[in-house]
Amino acid sequence: MATRWGICSAGKISHDFTVALKSLPDSDHKIVAVGARNLEDAQKFAEKHSIPAAYGSYEELSRDPSVAFVYLGSSTPRHLSLSLLFMTAKKNVLCEKPLAMNSREVEGDGGLPRANNVFLMEAVWTRFFPASLEISGCWPRGPSGS
């Protein structure tokens, strides 16, 4: 069954992510909805990328039962609060980097993904480069796994 994605924000990096995701087989990944602060922006984005549902708020996107994973491409100061909004709604979240404005902000919120049985990832895609994987085995892991 395809992973059903919702796109949060209709900006530049959401556009790039959507184009990249749509290059994968439809049977693996489907974009089912987009939400933006403004309905017109969401509708334009939906039309451009052939996405079936468009919402004029992030809250509405968080209530769409067809969305399993949210790609969060909003502006940086809202990353953490929106990640919490979607995880509270039991959505898995792939959050654009950085996850928060500073490390202090994320302290104490670590329990939510586990409590709600959802996946949270900061979109540090370079971690998956073959060279990064090779190098990561070369020194002891720090407390953050970095």
Ligand SMILES: NC(=O)C1=CN([C@@H]2O[C@H](COP(=O)(O)OP(=O)(O)OC[C@H]3O[C@@H](n4cnc5c(N)ncnc54)[C@H](OP(=O)(O)O)[C@@H]3O)[C@@H](O)[C@H]2O)C=CC1
């Ligand atoms: N562009 C890139 O190459 C990369 C970007 N990123 C990160 O992704 C995030 C988005 O970047 P990018 O797409 O380039 O940025 P954009 O300027 O395109 O903004 C993204 C979205 O943020 C919301 N937004 C913009 N301005 C404001 C504001 N003043 N107040 C509240 N919300 C606002 C809008 O959401 P809406 O559509 O809902 O109105 C907008 O579509 C940033 O955190 C950035 O650091 C990370 C890696 C690469």
Ligand SMILES: O=C1OC[C@@H](O)[C@H](O)[C@H]1O
């Ligand atoms: O995460 C990213 O996405 C878009 C790229 O252009 C950028 O270099 C990278 O940091």
